Amino acid sequence: MSLRRDEDHDYISTFSQIYQNLPSNAKQDLLEQYLFPLLNAAPEHISQDIINTASQFRKNLMAMPDLNYDGMLKEINGLWAAYSAEEIRAITKDTTRCDAFLREILASVAAWISDIWSVACEFMENFELAHRCLRLAAETVAAVERKAPK
Incomplete structure (x- = not known):
């Protein structure tokens, strides 16, 4: 009608x-x-x-993923804190788990990018939030790249 x-x-x-x-x-x-x-x-x-x-x-x-920017930011910051602590431990030890933390950060961001794509491209919603999330994802990947062993 x-x-x-x-x-x-x-x-x-x-x-x-x-x-x-x-x-x-x-x-x-x-x-x-x-x-x-x-x-x-x-x-x-x-x-x-x-x-x-x-x-x-x-x-x-209802099926649209929740991008939860603040939650992802907290998760990424927590992983960076663990990475930093592991970097300090690596100075005095022969083994390190730094690479594992970097892989975990990338895995979290990769899964999140899938949700961002779904919200912005499939549901065509929350474009400003999706853009903000993508910026955080890109900044995080760039930071991982700087920290990764060459």
Whole structure:
């Protein structure tokens, strides 16, 4: 069911341009304070159609991986801390596990890149977050390359 009328086009276009340029917290406030209450004012069949559509969107996105930037940053920092401690131990010992830590860092980043690809390219969502995640992944791989034995 389409609620769109030809004369509504200017309102939709204007609203869309404004909405796209709002920060996320302002978008959320606009939805909660002004648009959500319109569901109660609209005819029941229209409100139900909107709820059904929102439910379908949620269902379609349930399989989307959680990129968890902060969690990955914490994991990478933890692995770097372990690597640094192992580097210090390597000074006094014959054996070292430094290479194993570098491989573990790369394995974590490689698995994460798969999730980033899925979110940005398959689900076509969260592009800014995906970009931020890719930057962290690239910086991490570059750091591993600098540390890797030549």
